[in-house]
Amino acid sequence: MAKSVEELRGLLEEAGLRPELVRALDPSAPLLKQGLDSVDLPTFCALVEDRCGVVLDEMTAMNLRTLDDFARFLAERG
Template identity: 45%
Template sequence: MPEPTARVEPDEIRRWLSERAAYYLERPVEELDPGAPLAELGLDSVYALTLCGDVEDRYGLVLEPSAAWDHPTLDALTAHLLAALERG
């Protein structure tokens, strides 16, 4: 987990989220459009919940299970995580 005072860059968050989504979807990360809805990419509710757990493990942020639907793209989820990390 990053240090609480460490600045996390958006590209690092997006890359990490993309890698996690690609792992769950069993697809190369290059095939994932960060602007496409997660549901259209094939990420179902089970994987979305698991991704929320991964975020907590990685960044120490507790996300509501609905976070992947409230922020339905990798880009939107990246922005949400970045804002939450900056709020501390």
């Protein structure tokens, strides 16, 4: 299920991230470089899996570095 970058920001907030951190995220820059940690990222991935009906195995997840990557991946999955 396709998701815009703005909708993904909503999921990041739902994953428990602080709204000010989420608003400041550059969608084209790596999430790990912008303050997400070893709990934030898997929580966000779990939420994307549950809401969008996709499975992010380790091979898929490794290539999802930025919010743009997530949006592109979900758009490709239709």
